[in-house]
Amino acid sequence: MSTRYAITSLVLLACAGVPAQAAAPAAPVQSITQIKGDLYRGSFGNWNTVFLVTPEGIVLADPLNVGFATWLKAQLDERFKVPVRYVIYSHSHWDHAEGGNVFAATAKFVGHENMLRNMDGRIPHMPGGFVDLNDNRAFEREEIRDRPTHPDYRGVCGSNFFARLDVDRDDHVTPAEYHANIRRPDIVYSDRMTLVLGGKRIELLHPGKNHANDGTVLVFPAERAVFSSDFPADALVTASMRSMPSACGNFDGHPLADWVRSYRTLEALDFDVLIQGHGSPTFVKADVAEGRQYFEDLIADVTAGMAKGLGPDELKQTVRLEKYRDWQNYERLREDNVVSAYYNLKLYR
Template identity: 40%
Template sequence: MTIGSLQRFLMGAIALLLAYPTVAHAQFGEGAPPGSPGREIIHLTGDLYRFRDVRHYGMFLHTPEGIIVVDPTNPDTAAWLKGELDSRFDVPVRYVIYSHAHNDHAPGGAVFADTATFVGHENMAKNLMQPAAGAPLLPLEAHWDTNGNGSIEESEAPDAYANNFAEVDLDGNGSLSRREMWAPRFQGAPVPPPDIVYSDRMTISLGGKTVELHYTGINHTDGMTVPLFRDERFIYTVDHLTPKRLPRMTVDAGYAYLPDWLESLRRIDELDFDYVSPGHESVGTKADVSEQRRYMNDLVDAVSAAMDAGRTREEIVESVRLEQYSHLMEYELSIANNVRAVETMLRFVRER
């Protein structure tokens, strides 16, 4: 190994560590393949760009009066981005828009705090707050709590927690509190809370350009914002709609996001856009939105039918394969996990 390749290897390893600050999160969240390039800015159209940190993508729109950034990602990426923006443009960042509160997309905006207003959905602001000690379980968590003691033992935990129980059980007392189940996804580098929250829809106007913020209901979390760059005909869909890839559905959000996710995708499909810039992977088109809708609807229908037929959870995981979607990225990685997640949520919805 040459010095240069060793340096690149170490830089890659450091970038991975920065992107995945906790072991638990790496297992819940998005993984980056070793050797991925680090950071870059990618021009989309007009004054609209996406920026990349390994496998995470945010966006920014340049206007004559300032810059609108979506998802600062993490402190090191935001510091790098600020340097890039300062060298390319002579206007400051005026707005930071949060897509959601997860700790691999939201942190880092403090570097823009002198000039920027922070905006997010009202539930995003709520999700940022560490639950109080002894806070009650969320509805889906309470459903797992079969012994009713207000916390989740390993035998009660779904795979998302059981597979790395010791890391999530921060106090090591053998059961997971609401606060401990919140931490893997939401605890991390500081996130300046939004200065402005909205509930349904909001429009940001700056330098003759506009960004619409749409809330389309519960999908990946209950606080997701879909920014729509109307003139540029782009939307940003972070973790809930990844073109040409299966979604990574988990049950660590504390509530069932089905069937709501289907309705959310329908509402996204109705927005007036041509292109999708996700928080992972490549830019897609409206056709990819339709394909994601078909996949999600077929997945829910198939699991639902198997449940109606009285199949066990493991029989359902084995039988629901949806091979017609095997051309999508991460099919082998995610199909079984997605079936498990859908089964868990539908069972909760049926039994509550």
């Protein structure tokens, strides 16, 4: 059985995850869908979270943003009449982690230990090409772009990031502004953690570095379900996992070998349903295997070209990744994937 509430939200359209061609923002639709038993997915436009209802309270993954969290809390109070006891962050990036304060009266907050480093006042790990180039401990507009040819497909590399986060409108986004609506975790773990509430078990594990450096995968053993965010499905995934990776920031500043290891960690888990922070369907293990295969093919082809002495411009021509021609954004992002892989492999030998 699946219950769906489609309620139009008044929350401002959030910035990351919106393809550039998605022009004029319609208000994101907020909904709750039953996944299996007491496990539900909550959605805000193309952002998703999950929650598990137990007799002693609710375990919620990402709060997503203040507006969604406020709406969700009202829904949970009305339907389930038990409080949220835990909020578990998939990772610390603002477009998934904001809004936790809504649940602070009843919940403990859980995240990977690197979240504390990312929230200690220094510049945090950021998705894609966000780098504090001038080392002034803030982001300026010119620092949140990838290389000039990289499409601004997520809206994160342009004005939306500033519209949402530059609260004092001084054209600098400081770590304090960036974290203003992200509640710090009370409980952190390094490798794996087990949480039990109301007779239900939830396993947390850190898959390694990929899109983020503080990622958590949530495993719901009784429901045979897994939730993670932005890895493997990034913000460009909508209807299918057959979508070229964004490859922003030469793969978010983490070695491609770590990405592959992360995929294999996910593949080794025992599950039937994969729920992702982006994308309308749920996924299966074969989707993860395909994504890992893509990375392995990309690494192999670019490595072979580099061994022949080819540089990024030549590799763009020769590494065609034909097998993936029908993937979403193949035309738009193939060259970027190749060039990003080149710089990644050059840096992390």
